[in-house]
Amino acid sequence: MRRGPDEAWRALALRQEGLLSRRQLSELGVDRWAVRSQVRAERWTLRTPMVVSTTTGPLSRAQVRWLGVLHAGPEALVGDLSAAEVHGLERWHRDDVTIVVPQGLELDEDVEGVVFRRTRRALGPMSASSHLPVMRLEPAVLHFADYQHSRRTAQGVLAAVVQQQLTTPERLHEWVRRMRPLRWAGLLRTALDEIEGGARSVSELDVARLCREHGLTPPHRQVRRRGSDGRLRYTDCEWDLPGGGVLVLEIDGAFHMHAENWEDDIARERSLVSTDRIVVRCTARELREEAYRVAHDLLRLGVLRTGTGSCP
Structure with missing residues (x-):
């Protein structure tokens, strides 16, 4: 059995977070006079010349999405x-x-x-x-x-x-x-x-760019390590060094600047250090703006060159 206009627009409004376009209403048999009547009675709200809402009050995020597509x-x-x-x-x-x-x-x-x-x-x-x-x-x-x-x-x-x-x-x-x-x-x-290849953040992408531009060997990323405290952790970047050791680079973003996170990072770094593993840190800002300095220090600490790129 075919639904009447009132039942049809209600069903459509339910699917569209309470938003309806004039075009849709016209296709459902609701003319502009009926729309005007609903708006004047303050049961509906005219949101744009093309769209009404069957609710009043501020629109939710989901309703704004529907407002945009119905208007356009x-x-x-x-x-x-x-x-x-x-x-x-x-x-x-x-x-x-x-x-x-x-x-x-x-x-x-x-x-x-x-x-x-x-x-x-x-x-x-x-x-x-x-x-x-x-x-x-x-x-x-x-x-x-x-x-x-x-x-x-x-x-x-x-x-x-x-x-x-x-x-x-x-x-x-x-x-x-x-x-x-x-x-x-x-x-x-x-x-x-x-x-x-394993980069999980924009800072790790910055490390990859640094390696390309300065001719450094690409690092291993997100390596699983168990710290001295027994906790399983993931390091940002690691390089195998010629002498058999490992260099770990941890990248600090704004999140790490808060006091409680800073202390956690200190404890994390200490738990990862061993006789054959060096842990160093840099900030995300340094990778963006002073990559040459980070590259210079990585080379000084033993990271190998690939034979391409510019010398820092």
């Missing part, structure tokens, strides 16, 4: 980091929701809390199988990475989605191929090769 029309997708957030990416939050739209789409006004990004790419093949119009994870993060001014941000988001086990370097490599041309294609491929 049927071809629009939640994209970039907003799509990655839907797929489970953590610690890369941005306040605004990004909606990716076709290049030629005309939008008459801004929507609070929403950023529209235009693309000449076909959006259909990048769409995930979901009731929410959202990009697949891989093209979403690659699209975001490709317009970044910061190389570290572009590399870092790829490391994050792999480290959080949301995708694999192989799948990302395939989407780099499918999305060509990408401005940062070479950089992204190199980063994915390093991630496939």
Whole structure:
């Protein structure tokens, strides 16, 4: 039995976090006069000229996503980091929701809390199988990475989605191929090769770049070590030294600067040191801005050259 307009819009609103477009309502037999009546009675709220909500009050994050795609029309997708957030990416939050739209789409006004990004790419093949119009994870993060001014941000988001086990370097490599041309294609491929080799963070990617540029042997990454306290730990980078020893490099980010973490790091370092294992530390800032100094010290401590790169 066919549902009436009232039952139909309620079912659709339930699937769309309470948001409905005027186009959808018209297709369901709800005309503009009925919409006006609901808004005047304060049962619905006009969020944009094209979209109403069947709830009042501030919109949730999920509702803002629906607001963006419904306002922009049927071809629009939640994209970039907003799509990655839907797929489970953590610690890369941005306040605004990004909606990716076709290049030629005309939008008459801004929507609070929403950023529209235009693309000449076909959006259909990048769409995930979901009731929410959202990009697949891989093209979403690659699209975001490709317009970044910061190389570290572009590399870092790829490391994050792999480290959080949301995708694999192989799948990302395939989407780099499918999305060509990408401005940062070479950089992204190199980063994915390093991630496939074990790099789990942007700082570890910086170490890989340091080794390439200064001709140092690449390190072993995330080596399992049992400290003197019996606890199992993972070291950031390790090199086998010519004399049979091991050099460990631990990389300190902002997290390590807090007093309680600093003390934990001291205890961790002490537990890993042995007669044949040296532990040294550097900061993430040094890797970004003073890589030559770090390279010089690694060479001085016995890390071998590969025969390529420049001397620090």
